Amino acid sequence: MSHLRPALVLLVLFTALTGLAYPYAVAGIGQYAFPAQANGSLIVVDDKILGSDLIGQNFTSDGHLWPRPSATTAADPADASKTVDAPYNAAASTGSNLGPTSQKLAERLTASAEAWRSAGLPGPIPGDAITTSGSGLDPHISPAYARAQVPRIAAAHNIPEAWVNRIIGNFVEGPLFGLFGEPRVNVLRVNHALDQMSP
Template sequence: MSYLRPALVLLLLFTALTGLAYPFAVTGIGQAFFSAQANGSLVERDGRIIGSDLIGQAFTSDRYFWPRPSATSAADPTDPTKTVDAPYNAAASTGSNLGPTSSKLADRLTASSEAWRKAGLSQQIPGDAVTTSGSGLDPHISPAFAKAQVARIASARNMSEAQVRQVIETATEGRTFGLLGEPRVNVLRVNRALDKLGS
């Protein structure tokens, strides 16, 4: 009994500390000081949630900036033992896991490159235009990828290319703390900025 009582007391104490007090404290601090981030960095329009700053979306209209490819998948509705492509499926965040010798990867890169050429991108195609991110949910593209889409968007919206470039410049985020990562453009945010111009 002399060993059992301290063990039970410590079990209850640490259950209360790590299972109740700590989670409640972290949740409370998050809600008090970082409410938007703690709730998923959600983006609203007219009181309706239209997305998140953290999860990409599959924009396909010529009027919008297109995101980088996504490797996420979902269960095949006709055969649950198989999967089908489901771009930006937040419930199945994953990379493609295809190596440099994969014929499937080579075929996908070739098809993506051809699709970009048909869309009018005759210059060098940025790497993030044809490659997926590690999560499959990356909401950002490089400024080079954004600029490569200027002519298509300007034509679809009857805007000048200079106006579209200005939207990109305004939406470009720098390195975190000036050191970490690369300059990037959040696709959802830049597309919202285009819509606000009303073209």
């Protein structure tokens, strides 16, 4: 009993400290210091949640910016032992893990390039137009990919291309601290602005 009592006391003490006090303290500090980030960096307009700044969405209409491809999957409804493509499935963040010699990767890249050309988009094709991100959830695309889509978007909304270019320009984000990363465009924010400006 002399050995068991200290072990039980330590178990209860560290359970209270690391299982209750520490998580609640960190959550409280996050809510106080960074409330938007602690709650998922949600984009809220008129009390309606449009999405998150951190999670992409699979826009496919001609009137919207298209995101980069996503490699995320979900369980096949017909056979739970298999998976099916489910772009931007936040419950299954992953890259494709396909290597440079993969036939499946080559076929996917070829299909993406053909979709680009069939949409009448100009070449050369930006890399992020046909490649997936490491997480499969990237909410951003390159300014080059965004601007290549301007004619299609302007025609779909029946607005001048200059309007679309201006909207995209308003949402170009520079490298972090001016040093880290590349310029990027948040697809969801641009698409919301396009919907608001369309006559």
